[in-house]
Amino acid sequence: MPHTTPAALSVAPKLLSLAQGRLAALSWGHADAPTWLALHGWLDNAASFTRLAPLLVEALDIRIVALDFRGHGHSAHAPQGGDYALWDYCHDVLDAMESLGLEQTSLLAHSMGAAVACLLAASLPERVERLTLIDGLGALNTPIEETANQLRKGLTAYRRPLSRAPRYPDIESAVAARVAGGVTPMDSITATPLVERNTQPTADGHVQMRTDSRLLKPSLVRFTPQQVLSLLAEINAPLLLIEGEQGILGERKWAQEARQAAKGLTRKVLKGGHHLHLEPRAVAQVASAIGVHWGNTGAV
Numbered sequence: 001m002p003h004t005t006p007a008a009l010s011v012a013p014k015l016l017s018l019a020q021g022r023l024a025a026l027s028w029g030h031a032d033a034p035t036w037l038a039l040h041g042w043l044d045n046a047a048s049f050t051r052l053a054p055l056l057v058e059a060l061d062i063r064i065v066a067l068d069f070r071g072h073g074h075s076a077h078a079p080q081g082g083d084y085a086l087w088d089y090c091h092d093v094l095d096a097m098e099s100l101g102l103e104q105t106s107l108l109a110h111s112m113g114a115a116v117a118c119l120l121a122a123s124l125p126e127r128v129e130r131l132t133l134i135d136g137l138g139a140l141n142t143p144i145e146e147t148a149n150q151l152r153k154g155l156t157a158y159r160r161p162l163s164r165a166p167r168y169p170d171i172e173s174a175v176a177a178r179v180a181g182g183v184t185p186m187d188s189i190t191a192t193p194l195v196e197r198n199t200q201p202t203a204d205g206h207v208q209m210r211t212d213s214r215l216l217k218p219s220l221v222r223f224t225p226q227q228v229l230s231l232l233a234e235i236n237a238p239l240l241l242i243e244g245e246q247g248i249l250g251e252r253k254w255a256q257e258a259r260q261a262a263k264g265l266t267r268k269v270l271k272g273g274h275h276l277h278l279e280p281r282a283v284a285q286v287a288s289a290i291g292v293h294w295g296n297t298g299a300v
Helices: 053-060 088-100 112-123 144-159 171-181 188-197 225-233 253-261 283-297
Strands: 014-018 023-028 035-039 063-067 105-110 128-134 199-201 207-209 239-246 265-273
Touching (some): 023 088, 035 088, 053 063, 088 112, 105 112, 128 283, 188 199, 225 253, 239 283, 265 283
Parallel strands (some): 035 063, 105 128, 128 239
Antiparallel strands (some): 014 023, 199 207
16 A cells, blocks of 8 residues: 655656657656556646656555656657657657667556557557556547548648747746646646646746647547547556546546446546546545555556
8 A cells, every 4th residue: 555655755756868868757766676657648747647656656666757758848849740649659658668678568647648558558569568547548539520620620720830839927827827728627736746847947037838839739630439449449458547536537428438448447436636646635545546456466
């Protein structure tokens, strides 16, 4: 069982540079411990796991390496003409595994990161030992009859000039903007680690967001619902799904279909929202549920 000790919560991560400097990451735990890769959600970054990772490292005696996906946090942006399709992030994970010398790993993944984890586990099952997904399963999808309209939206958006990265007078203002403009509800305490990692100082004393503004453009193409369900059905790795009571899945029709498609799925619904693994009041129960589940299996 994880212990919410002050020492665990104050553990400072190590800074890592992976994939010839293209990817940045944060690491907790000993380098010789079994390594789990942690994958964050859209517009988040590796700091998404700053409150959960120390607890899991202590509970399971593992190492957690949390990536900044391309265009997020301290990682490089996609090159000119590049894209941020969901499957592109699979290469970030595979490149990180190559840098870390991992033939196989366990994935701890939130939201969009959970979608990436599902793609990898379905297509390259030999590379994924187990999945721990937090308030995310499958992937955003578009009905087949909406394919042309989705492509139209994407092409139109990509032809527009890029907007400048937002600037704010200070971190507090940047946090307030994230709280006010977030896709899912989040308070300032939960948002602060994400914003701190995603900002950089400017010469005039302000802070500027690091995120690539191209991340806000619509996808050119998305999987269809049938394709996502087919991918979920191909996952053979043991899968623990942690959902927030106020999260994005719940009993929605799509979420039910996705859970039914993933064989061997264990579901835990806990108090909290979409970012329950980062919410100070919820993180201990998330760590406990993960620690008990995988500790009981005897597999780390």
